[in-house]
Amino acid sequence: LFPGVDPTPTIEALGRKLGITESNGRLVNISMGQGQEQVALNALNKSAKEGGWIMLQNIHLMQDWLKELERGLEIVEEFAHEDFRAFLTSEPPGAMQGRLWDLIPEPILQRCIKVADEAPTDLKSNLKRAYSKFSQENIDACMKGKEFKATLFALCFFHSLISGRIKFGAQGWSKKYPFNDGDLTICGTVLKNYLNNAENLGTDVPWPDLRYIFGEIMYGGHITDPWDRRVNNTYLAVLVTPELLLGANLAPGFKSPDASKLEYTHYVKYIEERFPPEIPQMFWLHPNAEIGFLTNQGIATFKTIAEISGGGGGKANELGEAQPIITAYLGSLPANLDMIEIRSRLKEEDYTPFNIVALQESDRMNLLLSHMRSSLLELELGISGALNVTDNMEGLAKDLQANKVNALWGEKAYPSLKLLSAWFADLVLRVDQCVEWTRVLTLLKSVWLSGLFNSMSFLTSNMQVASRFNNLPLDFLTNRCRFYNTRDLNDISGVPEKGVNVHGLFMEGAGWEDGKGDEEGYITESKMKDLHPVMPICNIYSVHIDDMSWVAMYNCPVYSTSLRGATFICQANVRMDPDDSETRWILAGAALLTQDD
Secondary structure, eight states: OOTTOOOHHHHHHHHHHTTOOTTTTSEEEEEOOTTOHHHHHHHHHHHHHHTOEEEEEOGGGOGGGHHHHHHHHHHHTTTOOTTOEEEEOOOOOOTTTOSHHHHSOHHHHHHSOOOOOOOOSSHHHHHHHHHTTOOHHHHHTOSOHHHHHHHHHHHHHHHHHHHHGGGGGGGTOSSOOOOOHHHHHHHHHHHHHHHHHHHHHTOOOOHHHHHHIIIIIITGGGOOOHHHHHHHHHHHHHHSSGGGGGTOEEETTEEOOOTTTOOHHHHHHHHHHHOOOOOGGGGTOOTHHHHHHHHHHHHHHHHHHHHHHOOOOSGGGSGGGGHHHHHHHHHHSOOOOOHHHHHHTOOGGGOOHHHHHHHHHHHHHHHHHHHHHHHHHHHHHHHHTSSOOOHHHHHHHHHHHTTOOOHHHHHHSOOOOOOHHHHHHHHHHHHHHHHHHHHHTSOOSSEEGGGOSOHHHHHHHHHHHHHHHHTOOGGGEEEEEEEOSOOOGGGOOSSOSSSEEEEOOEEESSEEEOOSTTSOOEEEOOOTTOSSOBOOOEEEEEEEGGGOOOTTEEEEEEESSTTOGGGEEEEEEEEOOTTOOHHHHHHTTOEEESSOO
């Protein structure tokens, strides 16, 4: 099963056609959990003898019990009635669990007809599926028929949009949310009740109330990321409006039809005949988003092929093959920073917020460098026979040969999606910044924000400096961004008059138009095939929260990597064209990244 999918209604409907229901005892539905083990085995034996149906849901939660289930299925094969059916449901394995046969015992899988129930990814199929959850009876039950038909159709389109947006990865949603048909049908019922109530009271349609219930409670109940919640609510603000009754555009080339002239069957025909070819712009995304989606799809396909094809063994997989790579990395690995010498140069008054960040970053870098050096030396000794080879050594050797960042290195490092060779080159540049910063022990003219372990601590130190200078509590201050019109560090003469300069930012989901003269640039449409354009150098300075203006500004999230989600750093104010709308960039998934993949 995939997020949002519940096969129970389908199986119950099929059972009713064949006279097998829970009421007559021939259908048993058990949601697996602690204490249900023996109940399930007893029901399995009884259903097998009497020719009933049994449904065991979420068996992936019962790893230790699956061997008993496997044995139980072997036993009932000997005497099972010809009408007996067993339905087993499980979630697909996650990234940490590997393959399906690592999650569910292979003998169980071999006995089963395997069905993967996943919502369609294309918009038209999603809309047809969503609208099929309702009928003419639902329309007839509402006193405000015109408003109900128009809003219900927009609601179904909204459901198909947020379901289809998942395929665009983190630019669509930072994680896969289990939006399901139940959310849609309950929202349909809420819509009917609110419209009937408005008709009885003689009031207008409560559009804000409907948007709040749909966005914050029904669908919003699944959403844990505040930036994803903003996207969800913005879709509703665009789609669930009074303009629906006037033929508003739901998407480019797709209007809300005239609800006064159409009934249920007409809407079904309208979807079939009038739905335009799907393009990313229908989600308010740029065509570049599809490039990323197709690239990730291709990578996943080839990764699966590589996994199921296996390896042929032989010399290529021997530990000794990693030796030249070990030698190369040990030769290029920078030396640890001498923290005793660095701290000896600091007087008490030198422990400013910026210098403290520099020391913290250097300490973190030393931990990473020491771990990398020791693990490479241990592997070298293991290859030579001086040490016993451990699982960690074997894993490191495989990662080195596969050009992959070792998981134990990654734990002590920073979020990154780069392959090992690019990651190592990036590491060397990070060390160079630490060396330069600790050499001068003062604020650099521009800090490579991407090169920090903890970017947020540096941005907070900027507010601490302003807080001390202005004698204000830290909570009264916020950071404000202003982008220069240059990307060349040589154009920056020195430390800014106020705040700090940072570089190394990339834009995703949008582009950037440089300003003229001293005018600041602004966010604009992406250029084709330029997925992560480099942003100009940015001046970040602290202002009083009452002086912070968001006029013609996009409230832009900043992330470490394009995975978004947990790599969130802060929010930045990004200037828009005065005639532009923030809605456009929210739905486009526009965000700043500190690393290009």
